Amino acid sequence: MAPKRKVLYGVELKPRTIIRPTTEVKASTEAEKSDVLRAARKVISEHRDVLIALKDR
Secondary structure (H helix, E strand, O other), rough: OOOOEEEEEOOOOOOOOOOOOOOOOOOHHHHHHHHHHHHHHHHHHHHHHHHHHHHHH
């Protein structure tokens, strides 16, 4: 019998795995740097509840 998996926000969670970065963002100008930071902040703010729940599981 397979172990029961947790469900978070309707998504079945798989066992934890280590994710290695496969790409690197290089921003040479101030405008590019601010665009990258703005995009990262937007993703974090939109998914804050899920990220916190995953951290605390």
